[in-house]
Amino acid sequence: MCRWLAYSGSPIRLDELLYKPTNSLVVQSKNSRLGAETTNGDGFGVGWYGTAPVPGIFHSTEPAWNDRNLHELSAQATASRVFAHIRASTGSAVQQTNCHPFRHNRWVWMHNGLIKDFWKVKRELTLAVEPSLFPEIEGSTDSELFFFLALTFGLERDPHVAVATAVRVIEEIGHSHGIEHPIQMTVATTDGDTTWGFRYSSEGKSRSLFHSTDVSTLRAQYPDNVVLSGLSDESRLVVSEPLGDLPGAWQEVPEAACVVIHGGTAELTPFSPSNAIVPS
Amino acid sequence: MCRWLAYSGSPIRLDELLYKPTNSLVVQSKNSRLGAETTNGDGFGVGWYGTAPVPGIFHSTEPAWNDRNLHELSAQATASRVFAHIRASTGSAVQQTNCHPFRHNRWVWMHNGLIKDFWKVKRELTLAVEPSLFPEIEGSTDSELFFFLALTFGLERDPHVAVATAVRVIEEIGHSHGIEHPIQMTVATTDGDTTWGFRYSSEGKSRSLFHSTDVSTLRAQYPDNVVLSGLSDESRLVVSEPLGDLPGAWQEVPEAACVVIHGGTAELTPFSPSNAIVPS
Amino acid sequence: MCRWLAYSGSPIRLDELLYKPTNSLVVQSKNSRLGAETTNGDGFGVGWYGTAPVPGIFHSTEPAWNDRNLHELSAQATASRVFAHIRASTGSAVQQTNCHPFRHNRWVWMHNGLIKDFWKVKRELTLAVEPSLFPEIEGSTDSELFFFLALTFGLERDPHVAVATAVRVIEEIGHSHGIEHPIQMTVATTDGDTTWGFRYSSEGKSRSLFHSTDVSTLRAQYPDNVVLSGLSDESRLVVSEPLGDLPGAWQEVPEAACVVIHGGTAELTPFSPSNAIVPS
Amino acid sequence: MCRWLAYSGSPIRLDELLYKPTNSLVVQSKNSRLGAETTNGDGFGVGWYGTAPVPGIFHSTEPAWNDRNLHELSAQATASRVFAHIRASTGSAVQQTNCHPFRHNRWVWMHNGLIKDFWKVKRELTLAVEPSLFPEIEGSTDSELFFFLALTFGLERDPHVAVATAVRVIEEIGHSHGIEHPIQMTVATTDGDTTWGFRYSSEGKSRSLFHSTDVSTLRAQYPDNVVLSGLSDESRLVVSEPLGDLPGAWQEVPEAACVVIHGGTAELTPFSPSNAIVPS
Numbered sequence A, B, C, D: 001m002c003r004w005l006a007y008s009g010s011p012i013r014l015d016e017l018l019y020k021p022t023n024s025l026v027v028q029s030k031n032s033r034l035g036a037e038t039t040n041g042d043g044f045g046v047g048w049y050g051t052a053p054v055p056g057i058f059h060s061t062e063p064a065w066n067d068r069n070l071h072e073l074s075a076q077a078t079a080s081r082v083f084a085h086i087r088a089s090t091g092s093a094v095q096q097t098n099c100h101p102f103r104h105n106r107w108v109w110m111h112n113g114l115i116k117d118f119w120k121v122k123r124e125l126t127l128a129v130e131p132s133l134f135p136e137i138e139g140s141t142d143s144e145l146f147f148f149l150a151l152t153f154g155l156e157r158d159p160h161v162a163v164a165t166a167v168r169v170i171e172e173i174g175h176s177h178g179i180e181h182p183i184q185m186t187v188a189t190t191d192g193d194t195t196w197g198f199r200y201s202s203e204g205k206s207r208s209l210f211h212s213t214d215v216s217t218l219r220a221q222y223p224d225n226v227v228l229s230g231l232s233d234e235s236r237l238v239v240s241e242p243l244g245d246l247p248g249a250w251q252e253v254p255e256a257a258c259v260v261i262h263g264g265t266a267e268l269t270p271f272s273p274s275n276a277i278v279p280s
Helices: A014-018 A025-030 A068-076 A118-127 A142-152 A159-176 A215-221 B014-018 B025-030 B068-076 B118-127 B142-152 B159-176 B215-221 C014-018 C025-030 C068-076 C118-127 C142-152 C159-176 C215-221 D014-018 D025-030 D068-076 D118-127 D142-152 D159-176 D215-221
Strands: A002-013 A044-048 A056-060 A078-087 A102-104 A107-115 A183-190 A194-201 A210-212 A236-239 A250-252 A257-262 A265-270 B002-013 B044-048 B056-060 B078-087 B102-104 B107-115 B183-190 B194-201 B210-212 B236-239 B250-252 B257-262 B265-270 C002-013 C044-048 C056-060 C078-087 C102-104 C107-115 C183-190 C194-201 C210-212 C236-239 C250-252 C257-262 C265-270 D002-013 D044-048 D056-060 D078-087 D102-104 D107-115 D183-190 D194-201 D210-212 D236-239 D250-252 D257-262 D265-270
Touching: A002 A014, A002 A025, A002 A068, A002 A107, A002 A183, A002 A194, A014 A025, A014 A044, A014 A068, A014 A078, A025 A078, A044 A068, A044 A107, A056 A068, A056 D068, A068 D056, A078 A107, A078 A183, A102 A142, A107 A118, A107 A142, A118 A142, A118 A159, A142 A159, A142 A183, A159 A183, A159 A194, A194 A236, A236 A257, B002 B014, B002 B025, B002 B068, B002 B107, B002 B183, B002 B194, B014 B025, B014 B044, B014 B068, B014 B078, B025 B078, B044 B068, B044 B107, B056 B068, B056 C068, B068 C056, B078 B107, B078 B183, B102 B142, B107 B118, B107 B142, B118 B142, B118 B159, B142 B159, B142 B183, B159 B183, B159 B194, B194 B236, B236 B257, C002 C014, C002 C025, C002 C068, C002 C107, C002 C183, C002 C194, C014 C025, C014 C044, C014 C068, C014 C078, C025 C078, C044 C068, C044 C107, C056 C068, C078 C107, C078 C183, C102 C142, C107 C118, C107 C142, C118 C142, C118 C159, C142 C159, C142 C183, C159 C183, C159 C194, C194 C236, C236 C257, D002 D014, D002 D025, D002 D068, D002 D107, D002 D183, D002 D194, D014 D025, D014 D044, D014 D068, D014 D078, D025 D078, D044 D068, D044 D107, D056 D068, D078 D107, D078 D183, D102 D142, D107 D118, D107 D142, D118 D142, D118 D159, D142 D159, D142 D183, D159 D183, D159 D194, D194 D236, D236 D257
Parallel strands: none
Antiparallel strands: A002 A078, A002 A236, A044 A056, A044 A078, A102 A107, A107 A183, A183 A194, A194 A257, A210 A236, A210 A250, A257 A265, B002 B078, B002 B236, B044 B056, B044 B078, B102 B107, B107 B183, B183 B194, B194 B257, B210 B236, B210 B250, B257 B265, C002 C078, C002 C236, C044 C056, C044 C078, C102 C107, C107 C183, C183 C194, C194 C257, C210 C236, C210 C250, C257 C265, D002 D078, D002 D236, D044 D056, D044 D078, D102 D107, D107 D183, D183 D194, D194 D257, D210 D236, D210 D250, D257 D265
16 A cells, blocks of 8 residues: 655665665556555655654655655755655545654654555544643544554554554454454654564565565675665665565565564564553 | 624625625735734635525635635525625634634524633543534534534524523633633624624623624715615625715614624624523 | 547446456556556546537546546446547656647547657747747647647548648658657547557557447347447447457457548558648 | 745744734735735645755745644744745646745745736746756746756856846846736845845836835834844844834835845845846
């Protein structure tokens, strides 16, 4: 339904990341190879950690391939952590407040997938959001509400548990409304230092998720590759689909798993809603 | 904070209404004489009852004075009932889902004013909305939520009581949060046959509201006026500020009152939250 | 590069035409079957002849599939002649002034294809436009300039000769710049009474063009088809690709030909730049 | 008709410049004190010289006061040279390609004022543009055409002579069409190292133009001023109206003059079209 990438590593100019790769996210906005939808033309967003205390967020309702401001910004801005997302709406309005990534203080969040039959469960899920966070909800998407549920359940303290708890709540409320498979998701979230990538779906057939393998090995393998040559050893990408065709460059994140990127390490752990601490 | 007009009467081409008058709504979008803000450039909306079973709604985030599609549509569409609204945002995002008028089936609603300290009371007010209506809320404004509260309290059965009840709930919840004057409003709503215009504020200093006087008298007074000459006797306007300078053409709706326009009649009644039937 | 339809016949609500057919233009905006590009998400336009003296034009830079105002307008407006166009840009900016159809008085024009290496010939073609028409050019596309060339060469007097002359000028100037195949086109134009559809390309491999066959025969063949049942016998469509799968409903316009739709008749004639009257 | 500022000096975060001052450009977009129009809501643009070889350009058709992406970008980007412009259209379409500043390689240009009766002279002025530059013209404004005329007459070699020549051509062509006062202008242009500011009008009543005075003196005068404290001694602003109320902070550029800002120096010279070298 959407496509996204999460980069961390040596400072990179955004256009190197968003426009230059063969199967770049901007290319995918028109022609995604692995997406549930080939066209992801219902808006776009970038979050980038520059020198300011809070990450910048650029949201656009235009298709990414058309947005000149995105092109200009990308040619100027350098960041050591970048989240980018192209949207294929599953029904909610195409407006900037519905574009990913979403932000809360230094935290940034983006989602591919959906909460099934969202209109049936939206009210109950909304009520489950911590009241002090409620007024921050600006859009009408399942993805933003999912973010606020994760924040409610402690995203800023323990992302793995918070996301598991949010998923558990979504599944319980969904099941109570007779929804068989309440959630389908890949999610990326970061506090600016560590990136968490989640792959999960209630039916056990989750959308694709990949992370990049060791850059130094790749660079040895592909000495002429321009993108690789500029990257430090600890640079890592988590993506909903590979950005290029380099054999060996991408490793699939398994079904029901979480990948944690910190510095140059990528740690995989199983992910399940039963990891949740039941909210009191 | 906003400006609006509600027309009913003989079928009129929209541009006659929106562009032609001296102090037309499109002129007011740049330079309002009586508004709390002189510029109302944060979006625009028109609702019009044509031949289709449901009224059409055109929403734009551009300033009205710039919107070419509005100009084109207005030059083509004819309607016997037109609601139009120019917005000066009090904080919420400028997006189509935040533009007035709002629609539910054949009902249309628009609002000038605000729910004070909206972020403090938004959650409680949201919970007060009938759950089956909840998923229809698309935007993030106080005005749309006010509409859904009125729908919850029976707008489609008895608009006067429903709006009084919604105002009562808004005031009670506001007061419980220490907000002295929870609401400021002029509201227009219609089912396509009758128009209700409300003027009220908790502090008793409401935004301006006017309705047009008898067209036949005016036409006799101003035989050369082009706009008047084309209108039938039962044509009526309710407006947040007069559209022109014709002496005698406009009558102010008093503080805390409701004007009901049906055919060529304009009936005034007092309006007070105590008219509410307390929701069970 | 683009897709379009030109309808004439009994008054039809625009949504019947733009949204209802299986392979409607709005569907094609995301997934065109026959287009050079599958996605036509770089803007949209509709021209419709209602009751006003001049046709209405609605232009949007959003993908057609997302535009709520288009949906609303289409549910309200009825017209006996409709031009609609979805754009896949070949380079020029995505802005309303670059959206088809273009209008001059009662004439409306839309184009699928391109003037090859437009940047090389744009200045000379611009100079060939009648000086009094020049200030009306608002956008930066080859298609709008082509329209103004046709107007320069007498579109309002003799469309066939005017378009042939414009093509001849485009080819001559193109050839003088070493461009082998200067033009690729299907064009539809109308004065509100007659529609002319042109299929031509310098290399003799033109984009697809179809016109609908006799409605009464089709209606007899498909008695359950809702769209057909509401149409009068003289209703006709000219389209860049068929809107549905009814066998027998569509007839291809041959290479290098012009189809003239007047009332219920569709007349085919060969089209060639040599039909041009050399401008003095 | 428009408002603009041109900053050069120590690297500054864009929001310090665009949002923080009392009478900031974003404030002026809604309420300009000295402008011919109080509302400048017809688009916005920023050009900034960061670390990339070419300056970045951000163009928006929304009113500046509403644009969240501008706010985000401004909170992240730092530059030692910034051009910003808010537009009040004198007729041409509100679209990104009509937003200032305009860019050609490392040169950036913005204009307040107008070419009088532009539609009468547009074709002749367009013909006067160097043919190789012609395809770069993307919009439909007088201001962009003026830029391309200045480029045609050697802006990159000698800005003073080039602008004088462009003005002379505009006046000659205007006079030949019976236009009494063909041009009204303040213009800022830069190559990234030096800024030229021009104030001129055919009728000798030019729009206002100011440059900031010596920062070190100001800082001594206003030790508590936050904006001043962060600026190096050679920081300079050229503006269409003062950004704050500090007495002594602003010096008016006289009628028919050019101010050249290079490092911390501001040099004033008379400006007249007779400085032009007549193009051969």
